[in-house]
Amino acid sequence: MWSIGELAERAGATVKTVRFYSDRGLLPEASRSSGGHRRYGAEALERLRLIRSLRTLGLPLPEVRRVLEDEGAAGRVLEDAVAGRLRELGSEVRALRWREAALRLVRECPPAERADRLRLLGAVNVPPSTAPLARFWRAWLPPRMPARATSAFLEEAVPQPPDEPDPTQVLAFARLHAMTTAPCPGGRQPQPEVHRVGGAHGAAALYAGLAEAYELAGPQLRRARDPYPGEALDAYVAAYASAYDSPDNREFRRLLARRLAADPRLDRYWELTALVLTPPGGAPEPTPGSADDWLRTALERDNAAAA
Template sequence: MSSYEVAWSIGELAERAGATVKTVRFYSDSGLLPEASRSGGGHRRYGPEALERLHLIRSLRTLDLPLPEVRRVLENEGAAGRVLEDAVAGRLRELGSELKALRWREAALRLVQECPPAEQADRLRLIGAVNIPPSTAPLARFWRAWLPPRMPTRATSAFLEVAVPQPPDEPEPAQVLAFARLHAMTTAPCPGGRQPQPEVHRVAGARGAATLYPGLAEAYELAVPQLRRARDPYPGEALDAYVAAYASAYGSRDSREFRRMLAAQLAAEPRLDLYWELTAVVLTPPGGRPEPTPGSADDWLRTALEQDNAAAA
């Protein structure tokens, strides 16, 4: 370096950048801050490019980008814009997950704070078993064990999409409690080694399930608007789709006799009412009306079927 070129000591660079000497030394030792030269006594000397680089490093760190990402941005000058964009997008995703976790912790703390002392131990046990942010994997495993073996992947995925509630990003304490109870319900050991599946579903087998569950999903979609309008169950398009789904799975056809047989079998089957009640709490926004679920849609359709059979008797 010639005599007229700028050569700052580490202290002078730190002062110009508004940083501490310790900070400058750390970035220099990390290989992020280039030295222009060394003095005769071995002391570091820095030029204007080091000041610009130091400002950039501190800006990136202010955005909470980790050092490896800062290094990627600095080492890819030719594609710095794209690398920075990727780094920022990744950090935003991480921050979203962190914020969701914080909101769930806040709601969980309020849940414990607001409950009677006699219930605190039980609520702590329920909450402590759930990951934060919460995972829906245990619920999905519950349903995969409940569904017919060798059921087509597409039909399974479609069913899980409607059966597994997604935890809200900003939950109320009641939603945290409902999700924790869902988690406890779906992870509890089943006495028979497998969750009890309704006989009316089991006898359809994997091949019948490929038409049964998509057909039921269609019937539920038709029933949901009626539920949102708080309309009483009645025979109509939704019920026809519901019966048709079972008839197709059974290799039968929709008839009065089939409807009577189906109503009798459905009435005798085990229920998962608690699961759907808790799901409704998880899905319903604070102060809103209960959100329809496959369970509430199925109840509506079963009642419509019973009414249809009674009217035809």
């Protein structure tokens, strides 16, 4: 039987540490001496070493207690605890990388711009959250649009902050955050005309068709090809034709071009999104906005050629 000091010495710990774990019931004592001093058996040494190993991995005390107490499922409990800690560490690492890039952004900008950049950065959570961007789009999309269609659109429209951002990407995301959280003029976002055609399910079909057209246009954007009529444009027009319950003919294509030109646009959003998604020195990643621009130009050229 060992005293608390002897156990601490064998484990390479302090008496304070042993007492701390004993007081919390993680390290049960085997007995007490006639003078009331704690006595520990040899099994306490292995338990103390396990506790210290788990704490070194960063597991909180409640998780350590679960591993110690659930002997029948200790392996599974330990795996769950380690997986949870890994997720937490991943979030912490992303936060540190974001802070590093943000600090570089402030250090490298002209002194006259620092106050504005500090204001932008101070409004963004660390690690950054995409929730404000998603709320912005939920208000933009037609009400009562099916949840699956909404989720599919948000997956394409809301850029995920990179795990290892550079200052340019941090600034672009902070500006996106500011743009999507600012009050809209008149208190309400301007809605595209197409949202008022065909109801919520019609809009869902439209966005599904547009997603297909954007996917077809993506390779052309990556190759930096000039807009041209083809499969991507046909899918683009077909999506609108379905929403308007109209055949895809020359008259409809001219009407569509006029309506698209009159609809409100979010060019700045897509410019910033491309900056967030594009690593330093990389080619710009296609976005729904850049794909839509490419397809609109293709439509205009198709109409002009027909005229």
